[in-house]
Amino acid sequence: NTTMNIKKISWQGIDAVLLETKVYEAIIVPSVGANLVKLYNKEKQIDILHTPSEGEMDTFIKRPQIFGVPLLFPPNRIEDGKYNFAGKNYVFPITIPAQNNYHHGILKSQPFTITRTRYSSDAVEVEASFYSNTINDAIYLNFPHEFVCRIRFILTDKELTHIVTFNNLGKDPMPVGVGFHTPLRLPFSKNTKKSDYKLRLSAGSRWELSERGLPTGNLIDLTKEESLLRTEGLDVTGKPIETAMTNEAIQFNGRPYSGVILTNTKDNISVCYEVDDQFKHWTLWNNGGEVDWVCPEPQTWAINAPNLKLAPEITGFQSVKGGKSWSGTTRFYVK
Numbered sequence: 127n128t129t130m131n132i133k134k135i136s137w138q139g140i141d142a143v144l145l146e147t148k149v150y151e152a153i154i155v156p157s158v159g160a161n162l163v164k165l166y167n168k169e170k171q172i173d174i175l176h177t178p179s180e181g182e183m184d185t186f187i188k189r190p191q192i193f194g195v196p197l198l199f200p201p202n203r204i205e206d207g208k209y210n211f212a213g214k215n216y217v218f219p220i221t222i223p224a225q226n227n228y229h230h231g232i233l234k235s236q237p238f239t240i241t242r243t244r245y246s247s248d249a250v251e252v253e254a255s256f257y258s259n260t261i262n263d264a265i266y267l268n269f270p271h272e273f274v275c276r277i278r279f280i281l282t283d284k285e286l287t288h289i290v291t292f293n294n295l296g297k298d299p300m301p302v303g304v305g306f307h308t309p310l311r312l313p314f315s316k317n318t319k320k321s322d323y324k325l326r327l328s329a330g331s332r333w334e335l336s337e338r339g340l341p342t343g344n345l346i347d348l349t350k351e352e353s354l355l356r357t358e359g360l361d362v363t364g365k366p367i368e369t370a371m372t373n374e375a376i377q378f379n380g381r382p383y384s385g386v387i388l389t390n391t392k393d394n395i396s397v398c399y400e401v402d403d404q405f406k407h408w409t410l411w412n413n414g415g416e417v418d419w420v421c422p423e424p425q426t427w428a429i430n431a432p433n434l435k436l437a438p439e440i441t442g443f444q445s446v447k448g449g450k451s452w453s454g455t456t457r458f459y460v461k
Contacts, residue, residue: 132243132250137163138180143240145250149283153177155194158187160238160254160277163194165286167460171316174397174458176309176419187235191307192413192421196234197277197290200432201305201425202370202409203227205340209432211445212299216432218268225338230307233275236264241276251280259295271300285459297448301432304404304454305425308386310397312363312420315390320418324359326387327422329408330374333429340430341370345440355410359389362420367412370429373405385456386422396461399424404454406442426454 131146137153142163145152153164163186165174178186178193190196207218207228218228238254245251258265259272266272272295280287294300312320332352334344352369354360356376375382378398385400405424412420427442428434434441446452 145281147283157237159234161194172314190234196307198305199231199233200303202429203229205430205433249282253278272296285457287457289455291453293451294446299445301445302452303427309419309421318392320363322392325362326359327355328376328384329355330372333370365415369410371408398459400457402455
């Protein structure tokens, strides 16, 4: 099948990998966190993600979190850049000085290696891997665990499946908190404007946040306006939004659904970003509301989960035993 393709390309001056089927085209940049910088539906001419333009490549390299699908490890903020787990003190550099917090980790900027490519009758697949250890020590210095992170991208005519796995190669239990800063394009169809779009999201309760952007520990009901996320959808432009919420499935296509449905109401086309049950929290952020994207961020654990004095069933805090692995799956498709 000539429409199924995997190839190495030069993309805006950087080495990249192109995956292609009859319907979709995906571009991955291994050297910057194996970021899925572009996902395009050729049939409906929809650019799903906020893709860096040629003039934004410097920004992308410095701040990959606002483009494509950057991997956040850990997601969001860690209070004072430190926590304690299983007798170990973890100390990270402060990245938000005004709040004295560390955020998003640096895996999103690390070089990954393509470790596998695979063709089948209906799919193309690429796997990218990053090894952390005492020699490859960018992450190990602050997070002394030997691990391998593998990201698999499986593209078919129906969807892109994005599977992230962390294998703990050491002996001690390793905290694992994963998120994606996923800026979805607005508008994503030609001849539409931002006001034609509504966002649905499987939001349950809202985390009350302090002025430092950290959960106080209180979970509160969604406001009347925020509740629209669960029903007909919310207009997410023109006003600043930064809200942290729990994940609670909504009904979509006659079944429980966890994830995002961003709909162009003019043509009734939706971009779906579905997450598995590992992702128990969301941050919804729109960078002030004047940009051409909106960022629903799935997170396996709540903001600052390692420091929250609440049960892990609530915060999503988890760890992986030595020799074991953790995996989470998300999917993109157009309906």
